[in-house]
Each structure stands twice: as C-alpha cells, then as structure tokens.
Amino acid sequence: MAPPAAGAAIPRDALLRIAAPLRDSLAAAPYAPPEGSSTSTKSLLSSLLPSSHPQAPAGGGGARSKEAAGLLLFCAAARAASPEYPALHWVPVALSDAAAAAVEEMAAAGGWGDVGEMVVGMMPEVVPPLKDVVKATCVDTEDEEIGKEKPPKEHAVVAAHQFRWLVSQVTYPKLGDLCWLVIPCALTALDHWSPEVKEQGMVSFMHIAKSVKATELNLYEDAILDACCHNIPADDELWYRTVEVSVLLLTCTQRSNPRSPWYDRMLAEMLGHLERQPLNKKRRVAWLTLIGPVFEAMGLFLLAHFRLLFSLFFQWMHADDDKTVLLVLERIHEVIKLTWIRKSPYTSRLVDELVLLYKESATRSSREVVRNHILEMLATLQKCKGQQFEEAWKKHEVDPDLTMLLSCFNELCTKNHSS
Template sequence: MIACANSFSYKACHLIGFIKEGDRKNSKMEDTRLELLKLSEPIRESLLKSNHNPPEGTNVSVKSMFESLLPDRVSEKAIRVEIRDFCLLCAALASAEEAKESALLSWVPRELRTLAVTTFKEVSRVFVSKFSEVELGPRVGEFGLDFDLLSDEGKLVVELMPEVLPLLRGNIKESSIDAGDDGDEISDALARTPVACAIVAAHQFRWFVTQVQCPNLGKLCSLVIPCGLVALDHWSPAVKEQGMISFIHLTKNVKAAELGFYEDVILDTCCQNIASDDELWDHVVEMSVLLLTLIQRKNPRSPWFEKIMNEMLGHLERQPRNKGRYTAWLELIDPVFECMGLVLLAHFRRIFPLLLHWVHSDDDKIVLLVLEKIHIIIKLTWIRKSPYVGRLIDELIVTYKEASLRRQREDIRNEVLQILLLLQKCKGLQFEAAWNKHKDDPNLTALAPAFCTESTAVV
C-alpha cells in the first residue's frame, strides 16, 4: 500500500513538473512573440503608408502579399513560422533595392528597403540567442557549417534555409511550364499561380543565397541548387534573372567538388539559357563563363566547352550588330579562352570573322576590347595553321590607320603594334609576306621601324 502511494506521489510530482515546464515554455513563446511584434511594428506602419497600384494585367497585390507575412498578436501560427514569414518579408523588401526596374517591386520606397535591412539585423541579434527557446535550431547542424564565421544575420539565414528554400522553390514551380502542358502553356501556368508570386519568391531566394559566403555556402549546395535550377527553368525573365544572379554568387563562393552530381545539369541549364533575351544576356554569359570554368577548368577538351562556346557564337553570328550582346561577351569571355588554350583553334572559323568585323566599330572601347581578345588568342594558340593570318594582318593595318581619327588613338595603335610584333615572332615568313604589301604605305612610316628591331619588347 505504501509502495502504491509512493508511486502515485512520484507520478503526480512528475506530472506537475511537466505542466510547470510547459507553462514556462509557453511563457517564453509568448515573450518571443511580443518581441517580434515590437520589432515588426515600424515595418508594419511604413508598409501601410506605402502607395501601391498593381501593374495592369496583374491580378494579385504584392503589398497584400507582404502584409500577410507580418506577425499578428492573435495568431494560430507557431512562433517559428511567424519568425520565418517575417524574415521572408524583410528579404522581399530588402531585395527591392536591386529590383527598381520591376513593376512589381519598384513601388517599395527606399526608406522601407533600408528599414527592412536594419530590422532583419535586429531580429537576428535578438533571436539567434533564443534558438532553443523558439525551437529554431539547430536545423542545419548536419551540414557541418562553421557558425563562428557567421554574423548573427548569417546564422538566422542558414537556420531558416532548410525550411525557406524548399518553400520558395515550390512557389516558383507552381507558375512554371510543365513538359506535359498542352495548349497555351503560359496561360495554363498563370491559372495555377500568378507569376507575381514566383517573381517575389525568386527575389527572396536570391536575397537569402547572397547573405551567405564561402566557406559555408558550399555546404548548402544541396539546398540552393535545386531552387536555383527551378528559377532558371521558369518562363519569366524576371524569375530567370534572379536565378542567374544567385548562381553567379554561388559560383564565386564554392568549390567545384561542392557542386556534386549537379555539374552536368547546371551546365546543360546554362546551354538552354544562352538563348535568353537581351535583358538577360549579361547575366547568362557571366553565369555560364563562371560555372564552365569552375567545373571544367582542368579539362579543356570537355564537350561542355564546345557546346557552350558554339551556343554563344551562334547567337552572336545571328546578331553581329547587337552591341549590347557582343560587348558583354567580349568583356566576360576571357576565362573561357584561358581554360581552352589550344582547343580554341577549333573555333577560329567562327571567332575571327566576328572579331574582324567588330574591330572596326566606331566605339573606341569596343576596338580595344577586340584587340585584347585577338592578343590573348594569339598568345594561347600561336595561331597555328590558320588561314586568317594574312587577313588578320590586313585588318590590323587598317585599324592602325583608322586610329588617327579616334580619341584613344595611342592606346589602339600600341595594342595593334604589340599584336603585329607577336605575329612576327610566331609566323615568321608568313608575316613578312603579308607585311611587305604595306611597308611602303606613307601612313605607316611610324610603324615600319618596329619590325626592323628584333629587340622590341612584346607584352
């Protein structure tokens, strides 16, 4: 009888202790909710005062979407969800700084964008120390991150990533075009979810990704890459753009080995996106160059170099006068040239006609860019067995003479001279035969002596 009484007493005490622990936990949760409400109040007020007229043809209010992410005093949501949603709101508002041209986000005033950044920092400072209290973490412990290298904001971002990125991926996917769609594919996609939701999700995704740098970002590739690929596969240029910016940041902050089995999928997606509109060309070229050289740096004969180079050259050949496209390509392509080395010989028949066309541009900057590419190609390949040597020398001579009417005449003439001296060294008699046609030209009197002095420096 005494044993039963003792057993009952123990169970009762244990139950009372459990209830008290639950009460303390609920009290902490309530305190946390009140802190979150206090921190979010300035954004709530600023957001309510902001004017927003949805663009024509848009059946969703982005402002209303943002307001739904604000914490509420009376809410059935778990506190973790409240914090997650509010961080998503801060991400959307902060990312509007880079979306000034977007009709969906351009209405966000600068003061609200700045407030979102500072509020997120404050939320991070307050809640990072309370992860265990609000059941926030450690959700990413299995990724092996070095938390000592992260700021408070970075810690909150990576703690939320395992939950936030799949959620954003789903939001983007809902308005994408499926392979099995029939009829008007875009209309079918919009019927499922307005594209505005995908655009906002893409901006939030990009903001979250760009808050993490090396070495921690490489350990999160399994979370980041699937969401990024969905963004790149989307039909909306606005969504694609955010995916490209995210991959550019990713490539600058990870090692090739950290991309794992996604390598071929990523490079195939690059190939598919090279056909993007003019507004995305800069991003797709930069993304493709960075990813290709990161993944295939030690394999210049990789078929991916051929595929991506041919895809780029094909679009440049179809629009050889599109200055925006060829300027971006000339500015960004160097790392691919450096990696390919002698393999560039296989692309001479497509590269040189374009370069020799652009070298006569009326823009001095373009002329210098083209001459730099020619110089790099000659140094890398020694321009072996090429039928373009004679024509190249003729075009360089014309460029040298045209420079007399240009503002950057000295820079252009010096670059032409260095290329010709390099050609003299690597082509010998072939160069002499081509030069002999021009050596008596009175407009080249300042150039001719350079080819009679073997000690002239070549850079």
Template sequence: MEEMAAMGGWAGIGEMLVAMMPEAVPPLKAVLKDTGVDANDDMMMIGAVKPPKEHAFVAAHQFRWLLSQVNYPKLGDLCWLVIPCALTALDHWSPDVKEQGMISFMHIAKNVKATELSLYEDAILDACCHNIPADDELWYRVVEFSIGSRYDRVLSEMLGHLERQPLNKERRVAWLTLIGPVFDSMGLFLLAHFRLLFSLFFQWIHADDDRTVLLVLERVHTVIKLTWIRKSPYTSRLVDELVLLYKESATRKSREMMRNHIMEILMLLQK
C-alpha cells in the same frame, strides 16, 4: 534581425538564416515552379489563369536575398536545397526572374567548393546553354554566369549565337568584355573554335564604335599569346585586317590606343 537571432540563440544573422532555409526555400521554389508557364504561351490551356508574375518576381528576389546572406563554408552544406531552386528560377519565362537566378548562381559559385557543385554540373551547364538566346537585357548576365561553367560547349553555343546576331552591339560588347577568363582557361583548346572566332573578329574589328574595336584587339592579342596562330591559315587575313584598320583609325577618337594595340599584335606575330 540581430535581435531575432539573439533571441533564438543563434550566433548571428547568417547562422539564423542557415537554420531557416530548409523551411523558407521550398515555398519560394514552389511559387517559381507554379508560375513558370508564360501567360502568352500558345501551349497554355484555354481558360487557364494568368500566372501571377509579381509573385514569382518577389519569390526570386527573396530567394536571392536569403542566399546572399550565407557565405563560404556554410553555403556548401545547402547545395542540395539552393541549387534546385536557382535552377527553377533560371527555367522561368520571366527575364526578371531569370536574372535573379543568375545572380544567385554567381553567389553560389563563389561560395562553394567545386566538388560540392560536381553533382549538379550537367544541369548547370544545360541552364547556361539554354539561356544563351535570352533577351538582350539579360545577355551580360548570361555571359557573366556562364564563364564559370564547362568552357568548350558554352563557348561553342555563344559563338553560334553571336554569329546569328553579329551586329548586336550590346551583346558583342558584353561578350568581349567578359570572355577573357574563358580564353585563359581554354588555352590551346581555342584552336577548335577558330573558324567562328575569327569570323566574328574580322567583322567586329571594323565596327563603328571604338569600344568594340579596342575589345576585339585585346582579345586577338590574348588568342595569339595562347595559341599557335602564327601557323594558322587565319594569320594572313588577320595581318591584312590590322593594316586596313591602322589606316581607317586615322579618323577615330581612339586612334592612338588602336594603333598601339595593332603594333603590339603585329610584333607578337613576328616572334
């Protein structure tokens, strides 16, 4: 490809791809749009040809690869072209295509200015919220993709979804692992979500797997630091749950780590 770029008079591969994108991206978007109806959807017309899923899969991968070759600041000039295509991938029925759309959006978010994304803010936020109920294998990507969007609405949607599936280990671990930056950014605004937040914390703090418990303790510590939980109606219940967990942890492999976290939280509550 370096030879192609040199023959075309471009300074490098990135510059060549930037020049090619206005011609390369629209056909890929068209494929994603044309195959965007699930062949198993009851709303499809009788006798309709089954959408060629493999075509959409290839197009999504090609788009994601093209996008990954263009970085800041050049990508900002292409928002008008690449964001609609990424949104089309996110709206696709195939989880494989959706995943490529999420990866594409994460690259876009890292390589363009916030002002360049502002025109598409509502559409991106809607895409985040619509994909929260996605398949289990996509949940990690959904959370990772969503932490860069407007926090309040996305957090509300996620908590509501997790409340309906509190026993789904993969989803809760992914969420607990990645949600830290959202908590940090929201600060005191987390108070508006305490009911659902602590309802889940109180369930998960006694989960069978040590990883979930440790992650919950870390997130509880963060929430206490960021808010006035000492004066919250949840404080007494939290202390009771922590004391109970301290006793239960005697049979856990990670009991020392758990007990250290518990003591740190209790000391923080007393400050």
C-alpha cells in the same frame, strides 16, 4: 520524429513585437499595382507578417515556426527591393531599413550569433515554398494539374528576389552544406520564362559559385551548365548577366579540364548566337568584356573554334565604336598568345586587317591606343609565325600610306631584339 524547425526558437511575443513597426511602415507605403496587373505585391507582403490574433493552443512550435518563416520572407523581400526591379521598386527606403533592423532582432531573439547564422538555420523552412511558387508559374511544369490555379507571375518574381537575398546572406564555408537545397531552387529560377525571375537565379548562382568549393558543385554541374546554355539566346536585357554567370560557372566547374565538352558546347552556343547578330553592339561588347577567362582556360583548344571566332573578330575590328575595337584587339592578342594561331590560315588575313585598321584609326578618338595595340600584335605575330608573317607583311612594306607604321614597327622590333 522530425527535429523542431529553427524558426520555433523565436518566441511569439518577440515575433509580434518585431513585426509591429514593419506592419505600420508597410501600411504607410504608397502603392499602385503595375499597369495591366490585378495582383498586389503589397498585399502579398502583408500576408507574410504574423497575425496579431491569439494563436490556437494546438498550433505550438509548428505555427510559430511558420510565422517566423513568414517574417523572414517579408524582410527578405523588403531588403531585396531596388528601384531597378519593377516588382519591388515601390518599397520605401524606410521599410527596407526597418527590415534590416528586424532580421537583427530576430537573430538575437532566437539565440543565433548573427543574421547569417539564422538564415542558415531557417533555409530548410523558407526555400522550399519559394521554389514551389517559381515552379508553379513556369509554362511547362511537368506535374501540372488540370484546373489547378497557378499563383500570379508577380508572386514568382517576388519569390525569386527573396531567394536571391537569402542566398546572399550565407557565405563560405556554410553555403556549401546547403547546395542540396539552394541549387535546385536557383535552377528552377533559371528555367523560368520571366527575365526578372531568370536574373535573380543568375545573381544567386554567381554568389553560390563564389562561396562554395568547386567539388561541392560536382553533383549539379551538368544541370547547371545545361541551363546556362539554354539561356544564351536570352533577351538583350539579360545578355550581360547570362554571359557573366555562364563564364563564371563554366570556369569554376571545369577549370582543370580544357578538354571538357562543356567548353566546346558553351563557346559554340555563344559564337553561334553572336554570328546571328554581329551588329548588336550591346551583345558583342558584353561578350568581349567577359569571355577572357574561358579563352585562358581553353588554351590550344580554341583552335577548333577559329572559323567562327575570326569571322566575328574581322567584322568587329572595323566597328564604329572604339570600345568594340579595343576589346576585340585585346581578345585577338590573347588568342594569339594562347595558341600561336597554329596551323591557321588566318595569319595573312589578320595582318591585312590590322594594317587596314591602322589606316582607319586616323579618324578615331582612341587612335593612339588602337595603334599601340596593333604594333604589339604585329610584333607577337612576327615572333610566333616567322616566315608566314614575313610573307604577309612584305606586300605592305611598299605602301606609301604606312610610313609611320613601318617606322614604329621597325623601331619596336629593334627594341625587342636588343632587350
């Protein structure tokens, strides 16, 4: 016999009492369906509240548990609402606040210590239906039945927001015990065609990665990282999130293994995508901002990616915006220190590009910061490349436009030798 569902612990009169102000607040909330959509997310939320009609005697604990799950899902949607998210932007602050009070009351009525404890107990009841809704609206559902009506896309978007909020309520160490339940649902969201659904899957995975042990992800790491790779060509609006979650999950699951083929695959996917859009400022700034932990984890294994890396670095060093230039200088310096650019043909070209950037920086607002980065990098190159650096540097020593650079560089070298 299956154990009783956790939601059955909440008496029905308590569910109705808790739901009453939520129903009133929802009814008073202004709402207009999104343009071009006939689906009402307000009606969807209303359907989650327990009915005030008397319950059939045969319903018992199962029916009460279903009503408790619906009420929790209502509150999850209201708490997940934000002006940033089109599907739930209409939810007023008063309704979100009422939902926050409602989940506290639910936890108390069911005898749980807090909301997090209640969510842990009810996860097996609320997550599977959310996964089913998201999966049913995917384009290529494997078990799609001919003639079967799919739920509207808006239902999947709301389900993804509900799931993200529920996951965020559970922290270490309890979330680790729920990996079997939450990771398949998060993967289903990542595989969805809707950017809004994908984003909620990504946010959920970031919380999961920060709240479980790396060993608890072992069983799922290949599926997770494969999904991350498939999402790298995402729309501009998702690119920052895509890189953020990919870097976090890659370093979290493969941290102690720089030889992991996942590092090579992920970095190659990202570089290949950036190579096709090198002038896309939004993408390059996000990638340069977030990729550091992958570089650090890979160390010398970055050498295999130098051709694409330096091709992009050399382009971005001369970008119009100072943010790109400063970020790319930081990343190049990091790569130099991690690899000493061993057996690399890029030393001479790098010196030339740094000298050219030094000249170009005269018109930049961040001129002094850029020039300090260049000087520090030249000093590092001199240390690690020795004769190769001297040969590349020699041709610039007679350049009359580099008097200031030569003076500052010699001063820095003298200071480094004496320290």
